[in-house]
């Protein structure tokens with residue numbers, strides 16, 4: 001292959017390094033108004049009265065709205081939220097009213113003049129507490145909400161989804177197992193921290209059509225939610241996402257757009273803009289849900305795991321319109337990448353009065369793997385097996401079955417494991433882990449596996465259009481969003497490969513629901529696979545049209561033609577050829593007439609044969625489009641006087657099916673490792689009675705260049721049968737094994753198990769003191 | 774009350790009247806429409822707003838516009854010529870040292886400041902120079918490699 005598999009430079013590189021690319025906050029529209037939001041000071045309260053009179057009369061204020069202006073419930077999977085609170089506030093920071101004014105300062109002054117009377121209600125600030133029968137109800141109306149058929153809310157409780165796996169007979173297997181072990185873990189809330197905070201602009205034209213510029217991952221999903229929320233037809237809403245400064249899930253679905261629409265509706269054609277502050281980003285956009293895990297495992301003396309019983313209790317926050325699906329993913333992924341015959345899993349999404357939990361790179365897999373992968377090491381220690389051998393024995397292999405009973409045809413897990421073992425010299429006797437170590441330092445190494453599938457409805461769709469130009473260049477139109485992951489470049493490479501047109505002759509256009517074709521969402525590590533398939537199909541469609549015309553032009557049967565370096569060429573007589581550009585606008589005949597017209601290829605794609613699982617047991621043949629497997633190993637060093645943990649080296653290996661762009665995928669994995677490292681050793685949204693205590697980069701530290709370990713990145717390529725060029729996604733999986741690998745290394749270094757994230761210096765010091773008592 | 778200030782930005786002389794509490798970042802982005810420098814935190818914690826003031830890297834969100842009086846400012850827009858990227862910009866592209874691109878202008882300006890002061894920095898010096906610039910996408914490795922590429926080129930000159 002000429003373009004696929006090569007390190008083509010990013011197609012958006014020049015615009016980004018010169019500062020020329022316009023992100024939403026960089027857009028400056030004439031007569032823009034600025035929005036500010038009145039937010040709840042209470043985690044849970046009834047709204048008694050909202051008085052906006054003073055705000056309305058402040059000079060410069062053009063519109064003021066309250067929950068009354070947006071009363072339709074919306075939500076991706078469970079319609080449980082309104083864009084502004086109506087009757088109750090359910091987290092501290094929830095929007096209660098908003099203002100659009102001539103300047104930011106006036107808007108903020110007006111917000112301060114809005115008076116809200118509340119009746120404070122008892123709050124649910126712990127998911128486990130929220131399950132108790134006497135817990136306050138966050139959503140007493142849950143029974144009235146609309147939701148997708150694959151979710152199981154329990155009205156009258158705080159449970160918005162209870163996902164179950166019942167495979168084999170776990171109780172019987174526990175009774176027969178040589179050992180039964182139970183371990184518990186906790187993963188706190190964290191935040192995505194894209195360097196670009198959320199930003200959006202909304203404008204309503206006199207004819208009632210609405211335009212929204214939003215730094216969002218999914219313009220079509222935003223369009224749909226706004227259509228439901230405001231009873232507007234889809235052809236009257238245009239969503240543009242000109243550029244996205246990092247998403248990691250946080251810019252999936254909708255957040256602030258819904259606040260701007262009612263303001264824009266009242267602002268008589270003027271654009272209304274809102275850009276989140278960093279504090280807003282920490283509190284009022286999505287956060288990653290917290291999770292309490294208990295894993296009971298039955299294991300035999302030889303190391304074979306015979307049964308697991310998992311209880312995952314998720315702190316979904318105030319609204320779980322998106323979170324219910326993370327909980328479902330946590331359920332069907334609940335064994336981790338292990339082949340276990342008897343599985344009992346309860347994955348439970350609990351409403352709390354915390355910030356809104358939502359999609360975060362990993363979509364539940366990072367959280368459950370922190371528990372699963374430490375548990376595996378704990379079992380290994382008990383049985384006297386090495387961490388590698390227990391994974392060799394129990395880890396998934398081709399032909400094996402996962403938690404839903406799906407038989408896995410392709411599964412490179414074991415190859416990734418061996419790859420990492422090799423890269424870290426794990427089983428080499430003469431390898432000295434402690435080479436050059438200083439006094440008061442100890443080193444350790446840890447390994448963890450991981451897997452992830454795209455968690456999405458089975459029938460979500462992608463599409464692409466390719467238009468050929470008369471000079472041999474082309475335009476590729478998709479609504480897959482390049483949020484940094486490099487999809488623009490990778491999709492262009494795929495188009496280039498099919499059409500044999502060099503990448504620099506193909507311009508990609510994305511993110512405009514009026515002009516670029518449908519894409520469900522840029523989430524779930526699905527773009528290379530789903531949008532990639534649509535692009536390949538569009539280009540094959542264009543190719544077919546070219547072949548039709550070329551066979552007339554060249555008097556050669558289509559089956560004897562092929563594309564080669566921008567020409568359609570006879571396979572038998574290569575001198576018989578016609579340039580693609582000659583046919584781009586149709587075929588001109590010798591008598592001056594023409595046929596066909598411009599070549600426009602279209603491609604549509606839905607992952608084939610993905611079906612719902614059984615409601616009672618969670619069993620199913622193909623519940624997801626594909627699985628991505630991988631392994632990471634780490635070497636760490638701990639200062640026993642300060643507790644400071646430094647990650648020295650990370651080796652990472654994933655089975656990605658096919659590497660489309662080696663340089664870009666390597667960068668993506670490196671970024672995932674650092675994000676995983678941050679969540680492992682620093683990151684935690686500190687919540688105190690519903691209040692986020694550390695909404696800034698001083699108190700919530702994310703990794704800097706100082707924290708960068710040595711990284712050894714490699715790939716296994718077992719083709720995905722239905723993937724474009726055999727590729728599958730890896731954007732999220734690559735941060736899944738990092739935290740448990742680090743936790744396992746801490747145990748290796750100190751003999752201490754830290755079962756809650758993050759693994760801070762304080763926790764290590766405290767555990768060391770306990771141990772040395 | 775507005776103050777009249779004079780400065781050069783990307784070699785262009787500018788006279789502007791600004792209110793005293795306006796930040797340099799606001800002035801650059803809003804009054805001069807140079808939106809390469811980004812606001813990631815507004816509090817000196819992320820480096821996305823980094824520009825050069827008299828050759829030194831500065832968080833433009835922390836400096837007042839009035840303090841720019843008499844200064845020479847360079848933003849990311851001032852690096853490339855009409856026809857050619859700065860070699861550090863090119864190195865960022867060649868080494869895939871950017872993903873979403875939001876930290877990139879600030880990152881490049883921090884790298885540039887280092888290279889202007891020390892044309893041949895070591896890896897440790899590079900890591901140190903960009904340690905105030907947060908990037909959530911790349912894992913920093915390729916950024917360090919891009920800056921080191923220029924450093925090594927300079928060493929071989």
Ligand code: FES
Pocket residue numbers: 811812813814815816817818819820821822823832833834835
């Ligand atoms: S915006 Fe200036 S340091 Fe973050």
Ligand code: FES
Pocket residue numbers: 195245246484870871872873874875876877907908909910911
């Ligand atoms: S490239 Fe996205 S923050 Fe650095």
